[in-house]
Amino acid sequence: MVFQTFVLLSTVLDLLYICRALMELAWWVWDSFLRPMRNLKEYGPWAIVTGPTDGIGKESNRLARYHGLNLVLVGRNPSKLSLVSTEILKMNRSIEVRRIEVDLEGDINEGMEKIREGIEGLDIGIWINNAGTGYPYATFLHEADEELVARISE
Ligand SMILES: NC(=O)c1ccc[n+]([C@@H]2O[C@H](COP(=O)([O-])OP(=O)(O)OC[C@H]3O[C@@H](n4cnc5c(N)ncnc54)[C@H](OP(=O)(O)O)[C@@H]3O)[C@@H](O)[C@H]2O)c1
Incomplete structure (x- = not known):
């Protein structure tokens, strides 16, 4: 039993x-x-992305491709910005792309003013603060370059 x-x-x-x-x-x-994907357009027809010229930020083209969002690209390198926006426009002919050149490590008030002017009148629904920097490879904090740690923490 x-x-x-x-x-x-x-x-x-x-x-x-x-x-x-x-x-x-x-x-x-x-x-x-x-x-089903969330309809991101319901927040507004524009998205702004900082650091869209490399790494994860480059995937912002998905916002255009899958959601039909217009993009404001904020970056520090004019030629990379131009290249990325041309690529995005080539793949998504029905959207608009605006480029704003700002070095976020520079004068932040000046940078914000440029962004404010650049997005004036746009209905921005999504803001992706992606620009940033990281370690070039996985490492322990105590082994990392001090200058780089200071820049990341700023
Ligand atoms: N990759 C990861 O595993 C990971 C993990 C956790 C968090 N993150 C965070 O995710 C974000 C993106 O990472 P990622 O790996 O894609 O980095 P990434 O490949 O180095 O790309 C960084 C992007 O930010 C831009 N950027 C950097 N400093 C800038 C500045 N001062 N002004 C304007 N734009 C600037 C770069 O512009 P340029 O093209 O001109 O260099 C680039 O477009 C970072 O904030 C990072 O800390 C990443």
Whole structure:
């Protein structure tokens, strides 16, 4: 009797465990592949992205491609900005792109003024503050270059 109860209990536990795993799998499939995308345009037709010229920021073209958002690109390097905006426009002919040249390590008040002027009259729904810097490779804090740590923390 004790043995039968033990087998029954462990079977129920196993089934519960399997159900949980199946539910997690179903949620992952829904979340990764099936869930409809949020309509970002409902916040406004424009998005602003700082640091769109490299790394993660370059993926801002997805805002145009998948959501049809117009983009304001804020960067410090005019030729990289021009290249990125040309690429985005080539892939998304129905959107507009504005470029604003600002070095965020420079005079921040001047930079903000430039951005304010650049976005005047635009209905910005999304603002992505992506510009920044990181370690060139994974490292412990105490082994990192002090100057770089200071720049990242500023
Ligand atoms: N990659 C990661 O694993 C990771 C992890 C955690 C957090 N982050 C953060 O995510 C952000 C993007 O990382 P990422 O790896 O894509 O970096 P990235 O490849 O170095 O790109 C950084 C972007 O920011 C721009 N930028 C840097 N300093 C700027 C300044 N003073 N003024 C204007 N623009 C400036 C760069 O412009 P230029 O093209 O002119 O250089 C570039 O477009 C950073 O804030 C980083 O700290 C990244």
